[in-house]
Amino acid sequence: MNSIECRICETPISAFISFGKMPIANGFLLPEHYQNEYFFELSTAFCPNCGMVQIIDQPTPEMMFHEDYAFFSGTSRYMSMHFERFAKSVMQNRLRDKDDPFVVELGSNDGIMLQHFKEAGIRHLGIEPSLNVADAARAKGINTVSEFFNADLAQKIVEEHGCADVVLAANVMCHIPTLPDIAKGMSTLLGPNGLLIFEDPYLGDVIEKTSYDQIYDEHVFVFAAGSVNEAFSRHGFELVHVEPQTTHGGSMRYTLAKKGVMKPSAETLALFKREEQLGLQNPTTFETFRENCERSRDELMALLNDLRAQGKTVAGYGATSKSTTVINYCGITPEHIRYISDTTPTKQNKFTPGVHIPVEPYETFTNNYPDYALLFAWNHKDEIMAKESAFTKSGGKWITYIPKVEIFE
Ligand code: TYD
Numbered sequence: 001m002n003s004i005e006c007r008i009c010e011t012p013i014s015a016f017i018s019f020g021k022m023p024i025a026n027g028f029l030l031p032e033h034y035q036n037e038y039f040f041e042l043s044t045a046f047c048p049n050c051g052m053v054q055i056i057d058q059p060t061p062e063m064m065f066h067e068d069y070a071f072f073s074g075t076s077r078y079m080s081m082h083f084e085r086f087a088k089s090v091m092q093n094r095l096r097d098k099d100d101p102f103v104v105e106l107g108s109n110d111g112i113m114l115q116h117f118k119e120a121g122i123r124h125l126g127i128e129p130s131l132n133v134a135d136a137a138r139a140k141g142i143n144t145v146s147e148f149f150n151a152d153l154a155q156k157i158v159e160e161h162g163c164a165d166v167v168l169a170a171n172v173m174c175h176i177p178t179l180p181d182i183a184k185g186m187s188t189l190l191g192p193n194g195l196l197i198f199e200d201p202y203l204g205d206v207i208e209k210t211s212y213d214q215i216y217d218e219h220v221f222v223f224a225a226g227s228v229n230e231a232f233s234r235h236g237f238e239l240v241h242v243e244p245q246t247t248h249g250g251s252m253r254y255t256l257a258k259k260g261v262m263k264p265s266a267e268t269l270a271l272f273k274r275e276e277q278l279g280l281q282n283p284t285t286f287e288t289f290r291e292n293c294e295r296s297r298d299e300l301m302a303l304l305n306d307l308r309a310q311g312k313t314v315a316g317y318g319a320t321s322k323s324t325t326v327i328n329y330c331g332i333t334p335e336h337i338r339y340i341s342d343t344t345p346t347k348q349n350k351f352t353p354g355v356h357i358p359v360e361p362y363e364t365f366t367n368n369y370p371d372y373a374l375l376f377a378w379n380h381k382d383e384i385m386a387k388e389s390a391f392t393k394s395g396g397k398w399i400t401y402i403p404k405v406e407i408f409e
Helices: 031-036 077-094 114-119 131-139 151-161 179-189 203-209 225-233 266-278 283-309 321-330 362-367 378-387 389-393
Strands: 003-005 012-022 040-046 053-055 102-106 123-127 164-170 190-201 237-245 251-258 314-317 372-375 397-400 406-408
Touching: 012 283, 012 321, 077 114, 077 164, 077 190, 077 378, 102 114, 114 123, 123 151, 151 179, 164 179, 179 190, 179 225, 179 237, 190 203, 203 266, 203 283, 225 237, 225 251, 225 266, 237 266, 283 314, 283 321, 283 397, 314 362, 372 378, 378 389
Parallel strands: 102 123, 102 164, 164 190, 314 372, 372 397
Antiparallel strands: 003 012, 012 040, 040 053, 190 251, 237 251, 397 406
């Protein structure tokens, strides 16, 4: 399938790029499951009407989020700190004057953000359909329901707990193909002065850094301020504030209120203008982006083939979801990369989706440094560089492809 109706405004849209056949990005697997591995075509479109960037085909949510979901939010120390700051800023700026506030989080994972509300004695509810991570949250005493959010669930929550003052979501909203239903559910769940605050990887960064690896099955949308405002304004919301974030290689935090309740901030108006300058509403921007992706792929493969020809050892660093797009789109094989080191126990001793590169515990990397490490977890570069000085001291070199393919020490 190369064209569909826009999930936001139903305008017919067609792909500007195909990354080819892709497996489930977080589908780390064992050899006995290779036979049944699922593939779909990963291609991306831009809606010229509402400006929403979205993938065309998406596997069903049940194929991606289930009891074995490999992603635990609590695996990065920097991300833990980020969510603590996020929670505290909401408490300070949005909840201070509320009597007995109620906070709901969509996709609350292992409770990495809600735990701060719990500690502050604030009524909270996490909505997390992946059972294993939801169980981890419940074990920490964080109220969590394991269901997919929709208008019915919103109604049930309101009946049981009353309206929410704030609904939060971090790296979740861009996962939900039925965004209009979510927006409808939000108008039920949030009280008249309630706020929806969410953050996701930002289209402006993806375009500027050619970070095409933000595009994978789970990320059905790549948001910008303009497209978020368009999508939610159809359901009575208005974008009132934006705050750029460095997380996930460049994200944006959006605050939406019910229409007419708050004036859009100066930052919001400035970002609308900047997006116009960046051409985020302009189809030619996406043609250029496609060319940049192809160049990045060709340069990375030239480099990896060259290192292979020289007999150098290369390991991947961080078995990210993003890496599934890079590995499968570029055609990286175990011949190029012997293994990928990752600190997440549920990924270790499995194989990467599609191409089946072994995922090894971190100690495999530290016990016997490779000549080169390909930084798939580039969004954690600062954290990783801070702890890996011994690798570079031993003569090890890093390879990145963001914003361009290069070797660094
Ligand atoms: P993440 O940043 O969540 O990216 P994505 O959303 O694309 O999956 O994943 C980071 C991965 O990298 C995660 O599997 C943990 C791993 N990791 C390490 O192995 N070592 C590290 O020092 C850090 C920061 C992450």
